[in-house]
Amino acid sequence: MPDRNVLEVRGLHVCANINGESVALLKSVDLTIGRGRILGLVGESGSGKSLTCGAVLRLLDGRGLDVRGDVVLNGEELTRLRKEPMRKIRGREIGCIMQNPMTAFTPVHTIGSQFIETLRTHSSLSKSEARDRAQTALAEMNLSDPSKVMKSYPHQLSGGMLQRIMIAISMCLRPSLLIADEPTTALDAVNQLQVLRQLDRLRTEHATSILLVSHDLGVIARLADDVAVMREGEIVEYAEVHELFDHPQHEYTRMLLEARFRGRKEGSPCFG
Ligand SMILES: Nc1ncnc2c1ncn2[C@@H]1O[C@H](COP(=O)(O)OP(=O)(O)OP(=O)(O)O)[C@@H](O)[C@H]1O
Numbered sequence: 724m725p726d727r728n729v730l731e732v733r734g735l736h737v738c739a740n741i742n743g744e745s746v747a748l749l750k751s752v753d754l755t756i757g758r759g760r761i762l763g764l765v766g767e768s769g770s771g772k773s774l775t776c777g778a779v780l781r782l783l784d785g786r787g788l789d790v791r792g793d794v795v796l797n798g799e800e801l802t803r804l805r806k807e808p809m810r811k812i813r814g815r816e817i818g819c820i821m822q823n824p825m826t827a828f829t830p831v832h833t834i835g836s837q838f839i840e841t842l843r844t845h846s847s848l849s850k851s852e853a854r855d856r857a858q859t860a861l862a863e864m865n866l867s868d869p870s871k872v873m874k875s876y877p878h879q880l881s882g883g884m885l886q887r888i889m890i891a892i893s894m895c896l897r898p899s900l901l902i903a904d905e906p907t908t909a910l911d912a913v914n915q916l917q918v919l920r921q922l923d924r925l926r927t928e929h930a931t932s933i934l935l936v937s938h939d940l941g942v943i944a945r946l947a948d949d950v951a952v953m954r955e956g957e958i959v960e961y962a963e964v965h966e967l968f969d970h971p972q973h974e975y976t977r978m979l980l981e982a983r984f985r986g987r988k989e990g991s992p993c994f995g
């Protein structure tokens with residue numbers, strides 16, 4: 724029997740009330756991710772990628788948005804879950820790397836205490852075991868002085884460092900789904916490569932499925948198995964990665980691919 728899908732999003736609609744008018748931000752979004760698969764989500768700024776991530780994680784609750792549709796994780800419908808069970812699923816079952824990593828951490832506690840607390844909430848590790856595990860994971864993420872990072876407060880670290888810490892947390896918790904919203908955008912080339920390697924390790928060693936949001940089509944080409952192209956809150960094309968790059972069907976996808984090719988030619992003489 725084939726593996727059941729890890730994530731199924733069906734008919735996801737998100738509306739905002741703007742000046743008394745209902746404005747559709749996501750329109751009937753459908754996504755499917757199988758076990759150990761990586762789905763790339765691409766589209767220009769403002770197309771609805773982060774909203775899609777937020778809806779899956781149920782982080783849009785209380786933001787004045789009307790969210791409808793089904794989000795099914797390993798056969799369990801998440802949209803009707805109460806707050807507490809959903810909080811448990813976030814972290815243990817669904818890991819996330821947020822586009823704005825500052826919001827993922829509490830400003831008043833050190834990274835070490837938040838990392839250790841998160842590990843202990845979702846496992847039976849002792850405090851010292853959790854500390855060791857955290858330090859090893861930070862070192863694997865190329866964070867050169869893990870004990871200093873552990874003692875730091877979020878505002879003392881860069882966005883790229885905080886994103887790598889979120890990946891380190893996921894490496895420890897091994898969720899069945901990781902939502903990675905622009906995980907490499909804030910990073911230099913060396914650290915980008917490191918992050919891509921770790922994401923690939925999560926998938927190959929732990930069969931984690933990944934929803935990978937990136938405006939960098941190079942990152943998508945390197946990691947994704949399938950790609951969904953989003954435009955103005957709608958998925959306009961959905962294809963296997965080679966198919967999408969070799970035979971884009973939608974005019975908008977062709978435009979994104981051409982923009983990338985132009986950017987490469989102008990930005991880097993070695994691609995000329
Ligand atoms: N709470 C909200 N109320 C009203 N509009 C919102 C709200 N949150 C997001 N939006 C709008 O929804 C649209 C999609 O936003 P989203 O953050 O998902 O874009 P994105 O594709 O992630 O863009 P980027 O690539 O810049 O990160 C934007 O036009 C944004 O202004």
Ligand SMILES: [Mg+2]
Binds near residue numbers: 772773822904
């Ligand atoms: Mg975004």
